[in-house]
Amino acid sequence: MPVTDRAFLFGDGIYEVVFGRDGRFAFWELHMQRLARSAAEVELKVPLDSGQWLAVAERLWADAGCETGSLYLEVSRGVAPREHSFPERAEPTVVAFVKELKVATEGDGEAALAVLLPDQRWLRCDIKSVNLLPNVLARQAAKRQGGREAILVRDGLLTEGAATNLFLVRQGELWTHPLDQHILPGVTRHVVLEEARRLGIPIRLEAYPADELALVDEVFVTGTTSHVLAIGEILGHWRRSGPDPITARLRQAYLGRLEAETMGAPHSAQSAG
């Protein structure tokens, strides 16, 4: 990349991470829709359509020769002399790469430790941009305390994880932050909510107050590479005291969807046939 690429100078880019297995990509169209939405919000023209991205993705996957992994896609506003406002003539830069995943898709046996941190991010967390320094700092702070994720609090309300969406179960109800400018519209979150509806689990799309954590029975986070990850403890604030039946059901349901999404022939072969 030239150093005057606007992703390097301004974080002026958007991205997606897609779960893949054997050359098939899970929830492809949801990721493509979200990429288009992010692009529209920052007025960035994505030069590839869904089919062209898929062709790139499949070629990269074949070259990488990995079984289970993630596909990273980024579009930046391109290379231009450094000036904050949009360049007149820059062509968007497209980047894609594949990374092998060590995370087991069947979900960890052990529940993860999380830490609670102030949400210091900007007010457009619904845009999946590469302005991720606050997320980086939060994840690092969590890691330093032995945690796998940082759960963020803004104005006394739990928003989401540093790189995941957050769900809580209280008296049988599944709470998660509503879609607004404070959270990312997670693809895994979307599928988990679909599964919760299918399973008849009552849903409350409401931000959960941090000071009512003591009343919570189960906590889990969701993401493209974490899937449905049970949280066993939020350091200093909450500890799971019993089983996590709703987390377990939703994890199983989600992994079933993931399995169905990544079975069989590659997308393009399928759509060609």
Next chain:
Amino acid sequence: MPVTDRAFLFGDGIYEVVFGRDGRFAFWELHMQRLARSAAEVELKVPLDSGQWLAVAERLWADAGCETGSLYLEVSRGVAPREHSFPERAEPTVVAFVKELKVATEGDGEAALAVLLPDQRWLRCDIKSVNLLPNVLARQAAKRQGGREAILVRDGLLTEGAATNLFLVRQGELWTHPLDQHILPGVTRHVVLEEARRLGIPIRLEAYPADELALVDEVFVTGTTSHVLAIGEILGHWRRSGPDPITARLRQAYLGRLEAETMGAPHSAQSAG
């Protein structure tokens, strides 16, 4: 740059922009101190010291062959497999380039138009990081309305410009936002406050309420490449109705300081002698 540089993937980098003329750099040590502060805040190790940066800067300047310009320095956390938390072994990436400036150092004759926009940035605006997408979007929104700068409002208070610090004059008092997590500790801001003190201009280090703009007599913004830029109008909110004597005095004083900083032999020759 490799695409897995963390500045490209996460905006995980810090930067400085230094004003230069004829191979001399203005307020060099203040920029170096701020770079060190940003680095400490995000726990990034800067691999060059002030003297090494200067050697790089002077070489680039000579190569560019420009008279008046800006020097851009960036340090990212380096190249590593994509994972939010800090990499174990990455070496920081260092980037520097020189850009010729078209902005006249004597200040524009005409006062600039600004627009008022919500401050959507993160809560550590005191760190000079490359997470600048909100700044980019604000500047672009300003430009679209014919404005040169966006003045940002958080919780009803004026914070700063998208790429400048903000000053207001009301009944002879000079207001500017105090140094905290909501604004960048601008080098030009610092020097202008020094000059204001020297000139006996009363200073109020206090965030100014957006709804009291009608009571303001003068507005200006400061920055390394804008110097002291008079604002003639904040679209739909304020218009200058008389002369701007305090802005004019401070602009003149600042340009005097800038002149003194960039006169004579290059730094290194000077310090060697």
